[in-house]
Amino acid sequence: MTGRIAACRFGVIMLRIFWWTTLIATIALIASLTTILTVGWPATWVDGWPIWTIALIAVIIIESIIFWIGIITVYATSVQLGIKIRVIGVLCGWIPVANLIALRLIIRTVGEEVRFESAKEQLDRSRAGARICATRYPVLLVHGVFFRDTKALNYWGRIPAELQRNGAVIYYGNHQSAASVADSARELTERIRQIVAQTGCGKVNVIAHSKGGLDMRYAIARCGAAPYVASLTTINTPHHGCGFADYLLEKIPLAAQRQVETAYNTAASHLGDKQPDFMAAVHDLTQAGCARLNVEIGDRNEISGHVSDTGPFAGIVCQSIGSRLAHATTGKFPLNFTYPLVKWFDGPNDGLVAQPSFPWGEHFTWLEPNGTRGISHADMIDLNRENIPGFDVREFYVQIVAALKQRGL
Structure with missing residues (x-):
């Protein structure tokens, strides 16, 4: 058990205590006070109140110490509490009854986190010797639009660490947050060549999320990356674009678009992008933009069921994955707002991309919602570090990479 999970477990135990x-002390104090006042046992009020008062003060002090040790520990170490439950705990802490409900919620949430993470640690230990993710070629993770690869906040959440624990060698695309597909593709091609030259690995297995999938398809077909790519797995990539993006660009005044573009490009430049291009990235994500890109790329979008032996992706294992939310309310901000828009224009979606836009390559995996929760665009990269009932995103990626290893990649 890791230090963080051990601390969470300790905090939960303290809160349960x-x-x-x-509860027991409160019942005992009330019962003793009642007997003292009504029957004068075990002492009259005159003789018994000092002892009863001391007992009350002792209970308050001891229980306060236990509570604050527990609550500070779980607040400091739990990932699954999130901001919402932490705020609920603070706001309800001084409201009778509500504070008990909030405390039960905190105990249950952190308790489930401890059980889940402990089971994952046990699973990883049991298969450590097998190194099921030790693929022949290293794994390159390619992020989507409006994000960067940073150490402070990993775009891929807890996924890379889980893959590494199971034997994978991980690299990142390190490309700009917003650029045209063609520009991002050129950056990624250079990055892949750099990795191959430095490590002598020959090729890489690429897992690309969202726009990153379009970037990599273009890199392979048009920028010379094909000889260095063993496989490409696209995660929730809009291969046919996003219809609501076309609508927004049509309805939002050009002046407003330029203001947003200027603000974003300025901020992105300060954060490290060399030549950010907000509008170029957005236009390439529209249905019209993707239709143009698909012609330029020149591959066939339909699911083939086998590795292509002709065209730009000959000999490269290509597969795609998509998911959907069940309801807008189950998505985190801002996907809870965009989900209804995408549903109106494109149908079932993950909060940004609709189901018809996902399929590509030799095989497509469609992830259906579990219960009323569903799986969002952000959930697929563990952006919120949330343990979703019925869908272990970290294990999902482990199995993706393990399958690549089984294919000799």
Whole structure:
């Protein structure tokens, strides 16, 4: 058990001790006070109140110590509490009854986190010797639009660490956050050549999310990356574009678009992008933009069921994955707002990209929602570090890479 999970477990134990001992002590104090006042047992009020008062003060002090140790520990170490539950705990902390409900929510949430993470650690230990993700070629993770590869906030959440624990060698695209598909493709091609030259690995297995999938398809077909790519797995990539993006560009005044573009490009430049191009990235994500790109790329979008032996992707294992949310309310901001728009224009979607736009390559995997939750565009890269009931995103990627290893890649 890691230090963080051990601390979470300790915090939950302390809160459970607080819950039950406070309940028992409260009942005992009320019962003793009642007997003292009504029947004068075990002492009259005159003789018994000092002892009862001391007992009350002792209970308050001891329970306060137990509570604050527990709550500070879980607040400091839990990932699954998130901002919302933490705020609920603070706001309800001084409201009778509501504070008990909030405390039960905190205990249950962190308790489930401890159980889930402990099971994952046990699973990883049991298969450590197998190194099921130790592929022949290293894995290159390619991010989507409006994000960068940074150490402070990993775009891929807890996924890279889980892959590495199971034997994978991981690299990142390190391309700009917003650029045209063609420009991003050129950056990624150079990055792949750099990795191959430095490591002698020969090729890479690429896993690309969102626009990153379009960038990599273009890199392979038009920028010379094909000889260095063993496989390409696209995750929730809009291969046929996003219809609501076409609509927004049509309805939003050009002046407003330019203001947003200027603001974004300025901020992105300060964060490290050399030549950010907000509008070029957006236009390439429209249905019209993707139709043009698909012609330029020149591959066949339909699911083939086998590795292509002709065309720009000859000999490269190509597969795609897509998911959908069940309801707008189950998505995190801003996907809870965009989901209804995308649904109106394009149908079932992940909050940004609709189902018809996902399929590409020799095989397509469609992830259906579990219960009422669903799986969003952000969930597919563990952006929120959320343990989703019925969908272990980290294990999902482990199995993707393990399957590549089984194919000799």
